[in-house]
Amino acid sequence: MTTAITVHQVRRPAPGLPSPDDFALVSGPLPETTEGTALVENLYLSVDPYHREVMEEDPLHQPLEGRALGRVVSSRLDGLHPGDLVFHRHGWRTHALVSEGEYSLLPGWEGVPLRTRLSLLGGTGLSAYVGLTRIAKIQPGETVFVSAAAGGVGTAVGVLARLMGAGRVIGSTGSPEKARRLVEDFGFDAAFDYHDGVTERLREAAPEGIDVFFDNVGGDHLAAAIDVLKPHGRVAWCGAIAQYNDPANPPAAPYNLYDIVGKSIRLEGFLVRDYRHVQEELEEFLVPHLRSGAAVPAETVVEGIENIVEAFIGVLSGKNIGKMIVGTGRE
Amino acid sequence: MTTAITVHQVRRPAPGLPSPDDFALVSGPLPETTEGTALVENLYLSVDPYHREVMEEDPLHQPLEGRALGRVVSSRLDGLHPGDLVFHRHGWRTHALVSEGEYSLLPGWEGVPLRTRLSLLGGTGLSAYVGLTRIAKIQPGETVFVSAAAGGVGTAVGVLARLMGAGRVIGSTGSPEKARRLVEDFGFDAAFDYHDGVTERLREAAPEGIDVFFDNVGGDHLAAAIDVLKPHGRVAWCGAIAQYNDPANPPAAPYNLYDIVGKSIRLEGFLVRDYRHVQEELEEFLVPHLRSGAAVPAETVVEGIENIVEAFIGVLSGKNIGKMIVGTGRE
Structure with a gap:
């Protein structure tokens, strides 16, 4: 039995x-x-x-x-x-x-x-797709920075941003080994270990600034991103943030939050469950790239x-x- | 001479x-x-x-x-x-x-x-108009909260939100006398002195929550607004914030900033100088209301x-x- x-x-x-x-x-x-x-x-x-x-x-x-x-x-x-x-x-x-x-x-x-229906074609890929298209409204040639870049959503942001014509894709992660693999195996242009200092390493990786920050983490990554974002930059805050953090002790809000005004930055939170109707669009976009090998989950x-x-x-x-x-x- | x-x-x-x-x-x-x-x-x-x-x-x-x-x-x-x-x-x-x-x-x-070309038809009115239409994207029936409501931009937000069909317009200001006048003379549905506690007074004034927060101030008003905003609420951060604050000592960022994710809130800063092309639209919208007396600067x-x-x-x-x-x- x-x-x-x-x-x-x-x-x-x-x-x-x-x-x-x-x-x-x-x-x-x-x-x-x-x-x-x-x-x-x-x-x-x-x-x-x-x-x-x-x-x-x-x-x-x-x-x-x-x-x-x-x-x-x-x-x-x-x-x-x-x-x-x-x-x-x-x-x-x-x-x-x-x-x-x-x-x-x-x-x-x-x-x-x-x-793949659980990775790039699942909620993970949909989070990345919605954050880039509906929240950040990415444009070809833009520089994208993603936190927790080695995670499910982070790697999906890397793959999708590339397919959408991003000029440069930068990730932060928790170890030098993962940073190396993001560049060598997963198509990131640059990646770093956040323990080395987010603002400094981000500025090195994007000397002309970033256009989009896809944030899975919160905390000091946001302060660094606000420092390095170009005017009219966008921050997509993925629901994952809530899970990475202890709800009783949320990370400190960034010291430079009010620079959002002077830089005309848009910061927007989203939950992927509000975007299930986008699933079919994700599939239409991604399946040809998965078949051709251009997208590797x-x-x-x-x-x-x-x-x-x-x-x-x-x-x-x-x-x-x-x-x-x-x-x-x-x- | x-x-x-x-x-x-x-x-x-x-x-x-x-x-x-x-x-x-x-x-x-x-x-x-x-x-x-x-x-x-x-x-x-x-x-x-x-x-x-x-x-x-x-x-x-x-x-x-x-x-x-x-x-x-x-x-x-x-x-x-x-x-x-x-x-x-x-x-x-x-x-x-x-x-x-x-x-x-x-x-x-x-x-x-x-x-009037310096008040409702000037940069002051344009700030309010852009914040409501381009940033907050106000919808008829929505509840709008504005800080520094007795100021030039604040009173303009009150007038314009009403003309755009807001369901309820709430203001915070710095004295009971000004709060009284906002309601009696300037068409606000509710107004309060922020010294009495922003979160509590805002919740009383908007028991079902607010849809839009037009912020001229920053600081603890933002924390209160995040608490009271409905899901998918919007915060328009007006350039004025920079002038109300000491750049060397910006107000503390709100303790509940990460609730922006769970509530899918959009927070966007803007500078009116990027929207001078909207001046003509402001005039087309407002001049008939100024002539009819529906809008009083x-x-x-x-x-x-x-x-x-x-x-x-x-x-x-x-x-x-x-x-x-x-x-x-x-x-």
Whole structure:
């Protein structure tokens, strides 16, 4: 008999990084379909910084939620049939029941790996796409700076800004090794370790200033960006900021905030959930580039749901490059 | 013989309010036209908060500059003739020479007082108009909050927001007396003295939240506005902020700045000088309302150039309501 594995949160985390002991893997029988549901076997699970915030709020001893890609096993739901590939939000488990309105059928783009629907073609890529097109309104030739550049959203900003004709793409990250890889493997023009001083290194990397700052971090990165932004520059503040920070101790606001007036800077926060209607546009833009090889998603794929907690802690501690995806070994 | 009077700055000001001794009135002969200039007798002079900033930078013992309205006395400039009414930027003096590109001919709107071209139809009104239409992108029915509401720009925001269909207009100011007058005489729905606590009073005045914050002040007003703004709210930061504050000691940035992300707030600084092309649109919008009486400019008119320094210090110390204009008694 096949067993379903779900990941539960069993206690609230201490401030900072969660502990493996905050979670438990729970095995049980496969969930049974009822009228109007379909059983999905999950193939890929998304592990994101926002789960840290969820840990403060969600009920304990329940399966955690998350974005997932899966294959329909059995269906009592009109429109879904065994073998169909779907995107849904009942992740962090091997098997899930979905109802009407809870899934999207995946078109199965030839030549594009399925898991891309969790990286560049998923919420991660959509965050980058919305921030660049809807918030920053990037123009060809502009210089873009992104913080947490080695993360899922950060690497996606790098790929998308390049495809949109950015003149120069600069990233900050947490280690010299990751900075090196951003330049050598992920197409950044310049990258630096923020421990070396954000303002100085940013000024070196962009002597003529930056036009766009895509901020995943908050804190002293914003002050540095305000110093180096050109007049009429734009700051896109991604929802991820909330997850990188301790809500009880938000980072200090920048000392030079009022330079936003003299420089006519626009600073705008956004949540990707308000832009799901842009998903189709993202796909139309990106799928040809994925097929041609012009766009290469940065992903770290960890195999085995039993490794999901370690993968999550890795995301929060900045160990990996690109979007973290856990494979269940079922594709 | 007619004498020309110019106002000079004779020393740098101490921090804070300038002193009358920082200035001198200098009398002399009328300037003589040369080929390509016209002599203008100034009728109205604009006195603005930004002059405080200029005092840190401009050369001493030279005539101060400022927006002015005047009548051409004699001309060796093609296109200008004696009797023409012009707007120009060589103010703080009774007589000025203007060259090509330094003036605008005033159309002379019937039924609209000339000096309105320095208040609602001037840079003051244009700041309010640009902030509401280009930056905040106000929609009918929205709730607008403006700081320094009794000032020139603040009262203009009140008038214009009302004409644009705002659902509710709320102002903060520096005394209960001015708050009372904003409601009784200047069409605000609610106004309060910021010394009573901005967040609490703003929440009382806008229990359902605000959509737009037009900020002339910076500092703790911004924190209060972020608390009370609805999701997708907008903050228009007017250039005036720079003049209200000591550049060496900018006000503290707000503790809740990162709520801009969760609430998808847009915060944008602007300088009115980038929007002079909008002047004609402002006039088309406003002149009919000025003629019908639907728009009434808030102005304080002080007669006599010998009183200009006192008027200026009054502007900076918040003594007056509305746009400060000095008349030279020549209209």
